[in-house]
Amino acid sequence: MYLGAAFAVWLFDExxxxxxxxxxxLGAALVLLAWRRPPRAAWRGRPLLLAGTFGVVTAGMNVLFYEAIARLPLGTAVALEFVGPVAVAAIGSRGRRDVAALVLVAVGVALIADVQLAGSPLGVLFALLAAAAWAGYIVLGKRVALADTGVSGFDSLAVGFAVATVVLSPLALGTGPVWGSGELMLLGIGVGVLSTVIPYTLDQIVLRRVGRARFAVLLALLPATATAVGLLVLGQVPTAGEGIGILAVVAGVALRSSEGSRKGGQSPEEPP
Structure with missing residues (x-):
């Protein structure tokens, strides 16, 4: 995920x-289509509608987030975007243990991201819209993973990103320099593979096994992972606040996960 983000930052210059x-x-669609070769049933009716909606919402989330980090510090944008999964987890919470886990995660994310009020109002708007799209991604992703349409979640991913590539094709107007540079094209495909194909495929596997609320809390590990990658790859030493934030996030995830395990691994808001 974050190697893909690094590639994206390099591309922002061009x-x-x-x-x-x-x-x-586009890169994700090409790789997924070549890998899965979805059957005809995936390209019509309800499977196409569900996959297409999921793909457009997910791609839109990525567009909004990239526009946000072009205007805001990365930490601020990440913190604002986490409003989405935290809200999904809050809606799915039933007990005090869930609430305590969510509070820990929210505090941890805020500390890691080092939320600032500085930044453009437009950037804040993009980040909040990305948060809403992320919430939609979680809800729709669960439906795609468990859909009884006869089409696998992986095939739906391929169809969804193909549809999103077509729907969002006007954005290709901003990619001019890529088509004359093999290196830039390779970076673009690399972003698709590292930031979309691998993590979203893994999401489909996870979403089959856990509920939306638990999945949303597990997503809070992302800023902790980003901090670790920054330390190991970029030499960015976390501040004391970030260190406390990592511990708070891990504690919140552990608290929520242990509750799910105690109930047999099933999230309370999801059917068997």
């Missing part, structure tokens, strides 16, 4: 943020 997001979608 391509617009929304253009990079479209290239990410």
């Amino acid at each position: 391509v617009s943020p929304s253009g990079v997001a479209w290239l990410r979608c």
Whole structure:
């Protein structure tokens, strides 16, 4: 995920943020279609509608987030975007243990991201819209993973990103320099593979096994992972606040996960 983000940052010098997001979608679609070769049933009726909606919402989330980090510090944008999964987890919570886990995660994310009030209002708007799209991704992703349409979640991913690539094709206008550079094209495909194909495929596996609320809390590990990658790869030493934030996030995830395990691994808001 974060190697893909690094590739995206390199591309920002040559391509617009929304253009990079479209290239990410295109790269993911090409790889997934070549891998899965979805059957005809995946391209019509309800399976197509569900997959297409999921793909457009997911790609839109990426576009909004890239536009946000082009205007805001990365930490601020990440913190604002986490409003989405935290809200999903809050809606699915039933007990005090869940609430305590969510409070720990929220505090941890805020500390890691080092939320700032500085930044453009437009950037804040993009980040909040990305948060809403992320919430939609979680809800729709669960439906795609468990859909009884006869089409696998992986095939739906391929169809969804193909549809999103077409729907969002006007954004390709911001990718001009890529088509004359093999290196930039390779980076664009790399963003799609690392930031979309691998993590979203893993999401489909996880979403089959856990509920939306538990999945949303587990997503809070992302800023902790980002901090670790920054330390190991970029030499960015976390501050004391970030260190406390990592511990708070891990504690919240452990608290929520242990509750799910105690109930037999099933999230309370999800059917067997």
